Amino acid sequence: MDTLNADPDATGDGDDHRPRQVVSGHFVPVTPTPLAEPEYVTHSSTFFKELGLSDELALNEKFRHVFSGDLSAAHGPMRQVGWATGYALSIYGTEYTQQCPFGTGNGYGDGRAISVFEGIINGQRWEMQLKGGGPTPYCRGADGRAVLRSSVREFLAQEYMQALGVPTSRSLTLYVSKSETVTRPWYSQDSHSIDPDILVDNPVAISTRVAPSFLRVGQLELFARRARSDAHPRALEELRMIVSHLIEREYKSDIDQTLSFADQLVELAKLFRQRLTTLVANWLRVGYCQGNFNSDNCAAGGFTLDYGPFGFCEIFDPWFQPWTGGGKHFSFFNQPVAAEANYHMFWQSVRPLLAEDAESLEHFDQVCHGFAEAMQGQIQTMWAAKLGLPEFNPELFKELMQLITQSEVDYTIFFRELSHIPDDISVLKKSFYSKTSQQLDEQWQSWLKSWRDLVINAGNSTEISTKMKQTNPKYAWREWLIVPAYQQAMQGDYT
Template structure:
């Protein structure tokens, strides 16, 4: 049974600390070598155990930038908490003052990496995979709040054994992006890790590869110094597909005595953290694993359909960036699409396999890695193995259904219509349309193509295209219920509930983080306000500012149309 906490008004750090309830460190194994390695802040191989105890490295003289009021509300945290010195200390990485009832516990985890279904070891400095994992993310707290378990993790909190020689930091730019994107995604009704707080410091800078001003280069050209920051993200767990893979690889190769047991422990822990409601604890292991595969498949396919619905591209959908709880994780090389392009990929290091419309295939590869990780636990049960394989083989079919339903809902129709969809996609590519604006304008149920003009980048004068658009629109209007004003309103409202008005495009983010680097957080706050209400019409001021096509001079511009470094 979970420890229940009724919705509370948590005002003080003491009240907050009392919520502490650590399951990851209490139920799982610590790296047995951790105690021989000082403060565990040097890159090294970690051969076994599910986590390494490591304290965050605080950022000095932390400056508050923002916190998520929505998430504070969800958690029952009073806004006075963000003013508490101890709270500020903890979430800027200073754990020195932590005392009972909260224990001074913080941990980082190892994980493996598969890229598009292929296992990699080369990214680990030791070529063994034992040095890969949370290089700069450190979990500091776990609690059951209103009956739901949450883990709090600092990103950019300093080196861990998995830092691979890097600085363990996150810069202000990337932290603002992650903070805003997480809360935006939640407001878009897409499952995601959440943002708690964001602090920066003027006392420490780190170097990152970047571009010259107004550059169109694809590759970074210079090293720049950026202020460090720590965002705290919160999720039911941070277990990744890659994490299961690490233990499965060890079990498969029989790397140490406890390898099989550690795999079983982490998988059962995943069920405990993420699938407690769906998987009955009385079932036997095989039954649990089969249900787990089905449930994860269900969540992952919905997730990717949702990403495409809102125009999101996770440019680096490796297995280590794929949360085993089926939500969005790691807002590094992401982007929200401007001009529609099925091949959109905002990260220059990412490759076409992680591009916008290929995300269902990338998810399928991650699901394959996930299933491979369960297989060692089923090796003595051929029937269950077969069942797992059937689930795996079903992925494309389920994904397909979810994607079709998603398009149908974006178009306000009951049943997916391939011909209608296919012609639309071709027209959207040929005309060059802004993805978000197009579907939002369509949600007004236009009578004529002129009413969609706001979303067109060009080709509007082309007669042939205009004719094709008009006949598409006519055909579309025969598929929706427009028999009365009431029914029009109904379709329009349904469409508006899935076609956001506002999405967090990179050029808005650039303005906000550039201003923040100068110590002005106004635009960050404004974006927070607009992007946590993405489906409402909002004010004229916000509409003029954030409901626009990308200006032509920004196309192809480095740091805006593509990014090379997301950390």
């Protein structure tokens, strides 16, 4: 709020809760809408410990007020007003504006997410954001609330991904209202419908998610679009400010601040490419599918940001898609292509800032053009690690993909069992969902022998097995374990 521009049309007191067009500025000062009768559900004791916070704090009355949307308990240097940001939407490199109620793209952004805190703790900068904190000018006419069901899923997913070594936003706290509910479309018991078929009253919740910043590729895109159309006199300057802010918040320790701005942008392109390709390789490693990987769901800091429609692959399926509205383009194995489209939008957005520097622009373009190759390299390195091999073996991998698809293999259990380096397929069969023929078993045994020979020739098999176990998680996210957790929470049982 000190280094970027507030929307000049915003109110001073943050009472700005109706949909409207926001045509300039980096953020809108807005007050969260407090939960009625907030009740503690849970907090991440792991993350509290990392931040040096006492577990008792989550039960402190003033703390609960602030993190359930009532900023009246906050005192300086915190402010009693938070901030929401606008961003643009592009899907696979195609720009969209019709999601915005005004058809201009000036009403699309944080509709129910309001940041309330930014601070440096143990040398690391964190921004804390209330998800479900009430409507903002970007709410598009919605109620600005999150329900307990999705809040529980996001809370658990963030900390689970962190534990698996996947870069992610983090979970701080989760509070629920004892009296406020909202109506949402959902599924009737044993429904086979693709789309929700009933309306259900849900308890309202606010989860606090935490990251070094919540800057998205879609945010850079918004300012680039404004600069391109000359939307207002300071449009190009605001683009430069948001990109400088991104470097300050997410890349400060990796980019030499004494470099020229143009050289910093080339470094930014390299580092973001490295982080994004590593991230997507990690998603494939653990079976995660980001069911809606648009540019506005792509963190410019290169971590998992938006746990909207997401899921984890159980039966191996390269086209696994957890969201009924997602389509094949955001399916499990298509995530690298979606990432490349988002990176392209990042490149296109930052590029105008290099217009005066032909040499730096050429370097910048080269980094972008190398994305597909860098992505392929990361994915091949990941598959080699999952298989305990010193390098990627295309033939062995291709045969494995055919076998695990034919045998309907449980993705997590299979690779965990393989990590024990078995000499017979009987051990692997505990991960098969379907009965296999003798012919398929023989193909499996032949593959296993070829793979084992490569592993044993590569070095100490005990050490390789240990490394494989650090790559291939033992425990998977299972929707049938998560659903009872949030159903019980909706009944007031938070255990």
